[in-house]
Amino acid sequence: MSDIRARFIGRLQRGLFPAVPATFRADGTLDLAAHERYVAWMAEQPVAGVAAWAHTGRGLLITPEQRGDILRQWVAGRNGRTIVAGVGARPDADSDQQYRADSLAMAEQALSLGADILMMHPPTRYRGRDDQDAQILDHARALAALDAPLLLFYLYEAAGGIRYSLDVLRELLAMPQVIGVKMATLDSPTTFQDVAVMIKDEFAELVLVTGEDRFLGYSLMCGASSALVGMACACIAPQARLLKCWFDGHMTEFCQLNQFVDLFGQATFHAPMEGYIQRMLWCLADAGVVPEESAHDPFGPPPDPAERALIRRRARALMAAG
Numbered sequence: 001m002s003d004i005r006a007r008f009i010g011r012l013q014r015g016l017f018p019a020v021p022a023t024f025r026a027d028g029t030l031d032l033a034a035h036e037r038y039v040a041w042m043a044e045q046p047v048a049g050v051a052a053w054a055h056t057g058r059g060l061l062i063t064p065e066q067r068g069d070i071l072r073q074w075v076a077g078r079n080g081r082t083i084v085a086g087v088g089a090r091p092d093a094d095s096d097q098q099y100r101a102d103s104l105a106m107a108e109q110a111l112s113l114g115a116d117i118l119m120m121h122p123p124t125r126y127r128g129r130d131d132q133d134a135q136i137l138d139h140a141r142a143l144a145a146l147d148a149p150l151l152l153f154y155l156y157e158a159a160g161g162i163r164y165s166l167d168v169l170r171e172l173l174a175m176p177q178v179i180g181v182k183m184a185t186l187d188s189p190t191t192f193q194d195v196a197v198m199i200k201d202e203f204a205e206l207v208l209v210t211g212e213d214r215f216l217g218y219s220l221m222c223g224a225s226s227a228l229v230g231m232a233c234a235c236i237a238p239q240a241r242l243l244k245c246w247f248d249g250h251m252t253e254f255c256q257l258n259q260f261v262d263l264f265g266q267a268t269f270h271a272p273m274e275g276y277i278q279r280m281l282w283c284l285a286d287a288g289v290v291p292e293e294s295a296h297d298p299f300g301p302p303p304d305p306a307e308r309a310l311i312r313r314r315a316r317a318l319m320a321a322g
Helices: 003-012 032-042 064-076 096-113 132-144 166-173 189-202 213-222 236-248 251-268 273-286 305-321
Strands: 016-018 049-052 082-087 117-120 150-155 178-184 207-210 226-229
Touching: 003 117, 003 178, 003 207, 016 236, 032 064, 049 064, 064 082, 064 096, 082 096, 096 117, 096 132, 117 132, 132 150, 132 166, 150 166, 166 178, 166 189, 178 189, 189 207, 189 213, 207 213, 213 226, 213 236, 213 251, 226 236, 236 251, 236 305, 251 273, 251 305, 273 305
Parallel strands: 016 049, 016 226, 049 082, 082 117, 117 150, 150 178, 178 207, 207 226
Antiparallel strands: none
8 A cells, every 4th residue: 555545545434524615705706704604613513524626616616816715714724624625627728738737736736725635626628539538547647746645536427527437447546646536426326336346346445435415325335435525515413423323333323314314415416416506505504604695606507596495494304313
């Protein structure tokens, strides 16, 4: 086992890592005071760490200055927790070279600010190209050259990511800097199953991280050893309890609690899928964690206010169950 794997794999095992949103106002400005309040609240939650700059945090869409302000607050308020930072670039970069350079710059910024683990956003610029597989591998090698722990992010194409063949995934997982893969397939449980079996059989020392908000409990049954999910940015305690029940073998409570987690996921993660960030921000505002005026996602589709009542009921039921 490489030194990086020996030092960092254990920090992910059995842990819950919320993919955290940013606190924007309706006019698109970032409310750092509200964000600091959210960071302070998160420091008291039963989580192993957080994932900043992930899809939930709009890491590829916000400015480098905004990224810096956000990550500084998470590092300052980490309370001993592990900080994962999503790294990548916008696929509309001027060239492949610029796309690679932007990804490296984001990774270097994350490390300089105190992030512990880099999570490689799906390199969607290469999707569907004849050289897709070669470009994916070169992209990962460039990030691995920073010699920091690297968590792969497998987001299935139907969910807006890029599909890794099992052969490519094997080459990625063999890199000594790679400590595991986060799977978010959403509507393809079979893809999750196939990768889970491969990791169990060929890379058992690595971490399979579930990002499956719509089948969180089942993904644990399939072999996930930790969770990094946007759904956990709110209503955290019962989701943390779900993981603990599974890993400690309390199956009756696990099954009972999983029903409420699934109902919450169904209310917040559905078409249009990009709307889930606004729905999670509603949950945080309803719970009084962030102010209503700073619970906006300026990058997603216009929210349907009629959804909010159902989300509020499901959130309350989940918290009562856990």
